[in-house]
């Protein structure tokens with residue numbers, strides 16, 4: 121009881137310092153457990169960090185044009201059959217020798233889709249219906265069969281969806297994947313900030329926090345002993361991708377073989393940017409290092425610039441398909457990646473204590489991006505793949521990346537084989 125009083129006083133002091141006293145608006149109406157939960161959360165949140173991120177994010181990210189240069193890439197469909205076979209055989213050799221693992225980034229909130237439950241449990245309307253996790257698992261099982269191995273599968277969840285994700289796998293009997301080759305690990309969270317610059321309540325007894333970006337995967341892997349586990353298993357190559365792209369080749373011997381043959385420690389698949397005016401994240405060298413930059417930072421000349429072979433210099437889009445050598449991961453976990461500000465839709469408790477579901481984005485979220493780690497390296501292997509063969513993400517119900525289109529592309533690729 122004395123502890124509780126002390127913690128309450130401490131929480132009040134913290135909130136007063138950061139002008140967040142509204143978070144205790146409903147305190148008197150809470151039961152003892154809820155009171156304890158709220159006070160303990162207030163004492164654990166790093167208010168200094170979240171407000172400095174917020175202040176820093178008010179300044180626009182400006183990149184001077186002179187610091188941008190093109191990155192070389194390989195176009196999959198331009199490879200000769202001999203080249204294709206050669207690189208694939210190098211990649212296959214590493215895979216059959218147990219050097220390859222897959223990490224699925226499944227800690228996102230999926231706010232645009234607005235689906236209740238972890239996004240990986242969302243079902244594609246196939247016959248029979250298949251969840252995104254099941255589809256990923258199918259891809260892995262197919263590779264396991266082809267190479268006669270079991271690829272270790274690491275799944276990053278968030279504090280918010282971890283329990284539900286694990287329960288889902290249990291209920292589905294891990295889709296008959298060897299259970300001891302699937303590993304779940306949780307990423308971290310940060311509070312969200314509303315348009316008035318304040319933290320919000322998700323419940324009268326709970327401050328709204330959300331996963332802090334897919335770039336947190338590196339530190340989370342370290343924190344949960346995943347890197348150590350990979351080293352023990354002598355895994356050398358780790359492929360990272362999102363939970364929602366249903367046709368991506370996540371076990372791709374070509375990407376792996378190219379990367380090994382060209383002595384790189386990081387690699388990514390890319391897509392050709394068709395419309396130069398679309399805002400996309402494109403690959404470029406920034407201040408001499410590989411990076412992904414927003415295409416709005418390109419001058420009109422850069423947007424259409426070509427090399428002596430007629431290949432565009434700045435048209436390679438990120439599709440969230442990255443390969444890292446374990447040595448690269450060990451280097452990355454020694455640094456902190458920068459935070460970016462995103463604007464997202466989040467439910468909150470209003471001043472009357474009523475839950476509000478906004479129709480448009482209402483909160484700032486702070487996220488690190490996996491690709492910011494590229495700048496720690498001098499080179500990156502880039503492989504341009506075909507959009508209709510490897511890109512069918514599910515982002516929302518009404519936009520270009522909706523479940524209906526994803527289903528069509530999935531069936532075209534896998535069911536008409």
Ligand code: UTP
Nearest residue numbers: 225226227228229230231232331333334362363
């Ligand atoms: P997106 O940026 O598309 O986010 O994530 P999202 O959560 O799927 O959807 P929105 O933006 O809220 O609508 C790309 C991938 O990165 C993962 C997501 O789960 C998805 O697979 N991710 C994102 C994380 O694992 N953690 C995060 O903190 C954010």
